[in-house]
Amino acid sequence: MNRYLCCTLVQIFDHKRILLGLKKRGLGVGKWNGFGGKVKPGEEIKMAAVRELKEESGLDVETSDLTNVGKLVFEFVNNGLVIEVYVFRAQNYHGEIVETEEMKPQWFSIDEIPFNEMWVDDIDWYPFMFTQKLFFGFMKFNGENEMLYKELQVVENV
Numbered sequence: 001m002n003r004y005l006c007c008t009l010v011q012i013f014d015h016k017r018i019l020l021g022l023k024k025r026g027l028g029v030g031k032w033n034g035f036g037g038k039v040k041p042g043e044e045i046k047m048a049a050v051r052e053l054k055e056e057s058g059l060d061v062e063t064s065d066l067t068n069v070g071k072l073v074f075e076f077v078n079n080g081l082v083i084e085v086y087v088f089r090a091q092n093y094h095g096e097i098v099e100t101e102e103m104k105p106q107w108f109s110i111d112e113i114p115f116n117e118m119w120v121d122d123i124d125w126y127p128f129m130f131t132q133k134l135f136f137g138f139m140k141f142n143g144e145n146e147m148l149y150k151e152l153q154v155v156e157n158v
């Protein structure tokens with residue numbers, strides 16, 4: 001039986017900029033990513049997204065300001081881990097951006113997203129996010145840097 005995790009990922013937008021965080025520890029260390037993490041048992045997914053965004057960036061959003069952009073399922077063939085990631089975007093937020101032990105946040109122009117320092121699948125699904133098409137993706141990884149398989153499709157709901 002594979003080990004399964006349900007996670008969130010929040011992409012914060014401000015006009016033509018996106019806020020990314022450099023992951024300082026754990027899964028995806030050294031990569032720029034949106035903000036998110038594991039949903040706790042019994043926790044509502046959007047509440048987990050709000051909590052993880054706050055923990056990793058200092059920013060607050062309302063659950064009603066989180067828009068679904070897609071769902072990604074990653075299978076890590078090297079260790080049997082399966083991660084289901086609910087991806088959201090938000091442009092209404094408040095609070096001060098802070099660097100934490102886990103993440104170093106930084107704004108990037110949406111024309112200068114550092115895809116070569118991100119999870120290798122991001123370059124495939126960010127375009128769906130930008131064109132506001134709800135997507136579902138399934139990817140197989142061997143370790144954190146080798147993508148063995150990918151499948152992406154536009155869907156009606158996630």
Ligand SMILES: Nc1[nH]c(=O)nc2c1ncn2[C@H]1C[C@H](O)[C@@H](COP(=O)(O)OP(=O)(O)OP(=O)(O)O)O1
Nearest residue numbers: 007008009026027035036037038074085119121122
């Ligand atoms: N291939 C991938 N592409 C991507 O863009 N984001 C990925 C990804 N695989 C995992 N993620 C994201 C989803 C989620 O936001 C994060 C994984 O969560 P973490 O392991 O950081 O969880 P936590 O923040 O709960 O960890 P700890 O607090 O350290 O226990 O990495």
